[in-house]
Amino acid sequence: MERLFHRKPVVVLDEMSRALGASGRTVYRALDRLGYLASYSHAGRYYTLRRIPTFDVHGLWRLGDIRFSTYGTLRATVVVLVCEAPAGRAHEELEGILGLRVHDTLRSLVEAHALGREQVESVYVYLDPDPERAAAQLQERRGPLPGPTSEPTQRAGPAVEPQRVIEVLVAVIHAPKDDARAIAAHLRAGGLAVSNEQVDAVFAQYALEKKTARSRSPRSRR
Numbered sequence: 001m002e003r004l005f006h007r008k009p010v011v012v013l014d015e016m017s018r019a020l021g022a023s024g025r026t027v028y029r030a031l032d033r034l035g036y037l038a039s040y041s042h043a044g045r046y047y048t049l050r051r052i053p054t055f056d057v058h059g060l061w062r063l064g065d066i067r068f069s070t071y072g073t074l075r076a077t078v079v080v081l082v083c084e085a086p087a088g089r090a091h092e093e094l095e096g097i098l099g100l101r102v103h104d105t106l107r108s109l110v111e112a113h114a115l116g117r118e119q120v121e122s123v124y125v126y127l128d129p130d131p132e133r134a135a136a137q138l139q140e141r142r143g144p145l146p147g148p149t150s151e152p153t154q155r156a157g158p159a160v161e162p163q164r165v166i167e168v169l170v171a172v173i174h175a176p177k178d179d180a181r182a183i184a185a186h187l188r189a190g191g192l193a194v195s196n197e198q199v200d201a202v203f204a205q206y207a208l209e210k211k212t213a214r215s216r217s218p219r220s221r222r
Contacts, residue, residue, distance in 0.1 A: 040072075
């Protein structure tokens with residue numbers, strides 16, 4: 001088996017079966033003993049020994065259009081790439097790194113709650129499934145809150161500390177249908193000193209498409 005991989009760094013199952021004169025089950029036992037990877041492209045049809053690839057900064061290796069990951073499967077690789085990214089990953093970013101379509105994989109990972117997803121402007125961004133980590137990724141993706149303006153005619157908004165911003169974003173992830181007033185009340189009930197105006201500022205900064213307390217009409221409060 002090892003002589004086969006000395007000649008060809010990437011092979012298919014039929015080639016290994018012929019080289020060993022053995023069934024697929026015997027081939028897999030030999031592969032387990034040597035340590036192997038199946039390609040995350042081409043439906044896992046290609047195999048290499050784990051000691052052969054020289055992986056890039058993302059833990060990926062390619063030979064022609066055949067692609068391997070140190071994390072094994074495409075699903076596992078996507079989860080690692082998203083969770084390790086400070087600002088999460090957009091679909092197009094993942095396709096550029098992985099070199100193949102990942103739309104169906106992303107959808108199934110979100111449905112399984114293995115990844116989160118939020119819309120940032122017109123782009124869906126995939127996030128760590130942990131709400132606090134996802135909130136930090138969203139903050140990194142959308143950028144910091146604007147600093148104080150030097151224009152004397154412009155009224156400064158309420159100051160919001162970064163940790164408090166994260167608390168608000170985590171609360172939004174847990175209760176995506178709540179408006180700014182409900183989020184503020186929930187946080188105060190949990191012991192966090194935060195005003196309606198501060199939550200409004202976070203909603204405005206992060207373009208959260210929900211009605212804020214100030215946008216409600218008298219009729220909506222009946």
